Each structure stands twice: as structure tokens, then as C-alpha cells.
Amino acid sequence: MSIYLDEKNPGKHPPFDDASPDIVEYVRYLEVIAGKSANTAFSYYCDLRGFSRFMKRRRGLVPADTEIKDIDPKGLDTAFWGSVSKEDIYEYLYFLNRECGNKKSSTARRLASLHGFYDYLVNQVNKLTENPTASIKPPKQDKVLPKYLTAEQSMDLLESTQYQSDFPERDYCMVVLFLNCGMRLSELVGMDLGDIDLEQRQIRLFGKGHKERMVYLNEACVEALQLYLAKRNTMEGLNPKEKAVFVTRRRKERISNRRVEQLVTSAMKAAGLKGFSTHKLRHTAATLMYQTGNVDILTLKQLLGHSSVGTTQIYTHLQEFQVRAAIEQNPLGTVTPEKARLDTTKRAAGENRVENNADSMDVEEAASPMEAFEGVANDGIRVDISSMTGDADEDADKETV
Numbered sequence: 001m002s003i004y005l006d007e008k009n010p011g012k013h014p015p016f017d018d019a020s021p022d023i024v025e026y027v028r029y030l031e032v033i034a035g036k037s038a039n040t041a042f043s044y045y046c047d048l049r050g051f052s053r054f055m056k057r058r059r060g061l062v063p064a065d066t067e068i069k070d071i072d073p074k075g076l077d078t079a080f081w082g083s084v085s086k087e088d089i090y091e092y093l094y095f096l097n098r099e100c101g102n103k104k105s106s107t108a109r110r111l112a113s114l115h116g117f118y119d120y121l122v123n124q125v126n127k128l129t130e131n132p133t134a135s136i137k138p139p140k141q142d143k144v145l146p147k148y149l150t151a152e153q154s155m156d157l158l159e160s161t162q163y164q165s166d167f168p169e170r171d172y173c174m175v176v177l178f179l180n181c182g183m184r185l186s187e188l189v190g191m192d193l194g195d196i197d198l199e200q201r202q203i204r205l206f207g208k209g210h211k212e213r214m215v216y217l218n219e220a221c222v223e224a225l226q227l228y229l230a231k232r233n234t235m236e237g238l239n240p241k242e243k244a245v246f247v248t249r250r251r252k253e254r255i256s257n258r259r260v261e262q263l264v265t266s267a268m269k270a271a272g273l274k275g276f277s278t279h280k281l282r283h284t285a286a287t288l289m290y291q292t293g294n295v296d297i298l299t300l301k302q303l304l305g306h307s308s309v310g311t312t313q314i315y316t317h318l319q320e321f322q323v324r325a326a327i328e329q330n331p332l333g334t335v336t337p338e339k340a341r342l343d344t345t346k347r348a349a350g351e352n353r354v355e356n357n358a359d360s361m362d363v364e365e366a367a368s369p370m371e372a373f374e375g376v377a378n379d380g381i382r383v384d385i386s387s388m389t390g391d392a393d394e395d396a397d398k399e400t401v
Helices: 021-032 038-058 078-083 086-098 104-124 151-163 168-181 185-189 219-232 257-270 279-292 297-304 309-317 320-328 344-348 368-373
Strands: 202-206 212-216
Touching: 021 038, 021 104, 038 086, 038 104, 078 104, 086 104, 151 168, 151 257, 151 279, 168 185, 168 219, 168 257, 168 279, 185 257
Parallel strands: none
Antiparallel strands: 202 212
16 A cells, blocks of 8 residues: 555655554555545545544544544544444534534545445445445535636746746646646656657656556647756756656656746746636636637547546636627627617508518627637647756756755
């Protein structure tokens, strides 16, 4: 079992042993048998430890005024898990909402962790006969459209990576891949040199649950990768056996998720963009592909590596500019109260007819909101990178990892 959140730096995280034996065994099952990623297993582990603390206080196993964070989650056996009732689960959900202030999505995730844990105890290892979570449904989620960058904002972001970074070839390449391929942060960080095939213009990615998929590269991605790899392969002190595509400038090792987030945040700030995270670049890629690339929802599902088309479905609701254009093209959209008065005389004479002028509508005008995105699907989102000299400052102090 991968018992650390960060497999590359195991000393940063304690092993998954600060919980009851059943929980530890379940986490092992998630990674080894169910094929879940280390991040997913760690999330379930944290959720179940939180539930353990809550139940200890609810059952009076610790003083009532003990802070949840101070309660030891260990010491609960299988018999205890079997004594948990549906009422306990509902009280826990209420606690998450009222006392912890969890969002509906966070509460739903913690309930999913309990669903999985009890399903394991009942159906996988047969330690229990009843599942108290079986009929409990997650809270209804609010429909929130994903936030994304416009094409113009994306260009500004790419420009900023060339001027605020001490390793512009690398940072520009990462942002280009985010914006054009829609890959997850973990997928980009986990890329190895052997996963890239520039001749076939494709990259092999390993998504959630170690699921493998191929992502095809447009011209912008190929150009950015060639520029970066040329610089990477000539880095002084780089171990020839290092397989990671993206490496740190100082330590010459695989870059971390956190470092990528820091670099993207800095580039966003330099571009004057606020409120966007690294994951929003994935939303941006998905949105632009759906809006401008004539991509159907099933193809987009495959491109993004979603396990369910329901996850991808949200991008079908993002074409606000098309809805706005359609409303503005309504022939009644400019009618004022004065113009709307009916001429009863002409109506009586049969002369008051509404002519069908649909054929005379300017179709090009209706499509005008799309013009800003023309060419994006084929050529990719990129900017002029000829200014990259490749001789960026070697000052290692600028990079923290």
C-alpha cells in the first residue's frame, strides 16, 4: 500500500496508522484492490478519522467539551462500527453542516466515504451484516457552473509566464498543456518522458484510479514541448535517469503539485487575473473545446478522462454568449410599447400580418460571439514565444523546491 500522500517525499506525511484497524484495512483495500489513487485513499482516510472523533464524543467516550481535533481517532473495533445507527449518520451530517460549516459538496464527499467504508465491511469482508448508510442520500447539490478563462484572458496568462518566471520555457509549456489538453494537475506532474510521443503528437496520461488515456497534441503543445525539452535536456546537474518531464530548477527533480500551483498563481497575478486556480485551466480547456471545436459531449468525456458523462454534462450549460445572441436576434426584441399597438382597422381588413423575415436575418451576426475563438481548436491556445532566449537567470534562490 502507498501509505503516504506524497510518494516522492514520504517523510512529509505520516503513515495511515492513526485510525482504527478496520479503517486502515479499508484504505489498503482502496489502493491495492479498488485501484484508487493515493490522494483519494488519503481523503477517505481523513474523512473516516473525522467520523471516528465525532462518534467518540457522541457516545461519551471522551468529555463532552473536548474539541473534535483533540480526540484520538483510534481504539474503535468492528463491534463499535456495527453499533452505528442511521440516526448517528444523520447527526453527523447535521454536525458537518451546522458546526463545521461544510458545503454541500464536502458533506456529500464525507457521506460517500462512509458509504464506501460500510459497503466494504458488509459486502467485501463480511464483518457486518447491516449498512446504516444504505438508504441515506447525499444533500442535493447546487448547480454551479465551472469558472473559466476567456480566450483573451488565456492569452494574457501565457504572456505573463514569459516575463515573471525564472524558468519560462517550463512554465509556459505547463500552462499551454493545461489550456489545450485539459489535463489534471496530478496528470501533468506525473508525466514521464516515455509518455510523450512527439512524432505521433500524443501524450499518455494516468488519471484518477490509474486509468490510462491518450491525449493528442495540437501545434501549440508540440512547439511548447520542443522548446522546453531542449532546455531541460541541457540542464547542468540533471540526472540522466530522471524520468519526470517537468523538473525543478534547483533540485533537478520532479516538480511537486504545490510548486505548480504556486507558479500558476504567480502567473495569474501577473496577468491581473484573480479568483482562478490551477484546476480552472482544465475548465477553460473543456469550455473552449466544447464551444469552438464542434466537440460532442462523449468525445469531451474521453478527452477529460471522466468516468461518467454526467460529470462532463456541466459544460453543455456554458454557452451563455450563444444564449444571449439568440435572445437578441428575436425579431420582437426591439418592439416598444408604442410600436406594439395594434392597428385594429388594418386587422379587420386582414392586412395586419406579421411577415416572416427569418430568411432575411443576418446569420453571420448571430454567430459573431464565436469569432473571438476562431482557430483555437486547430492551432491551440498559444502566444508568440520567439522572445524566449533560453538563457534565463540560473539563480536557484528564486525557486523554493
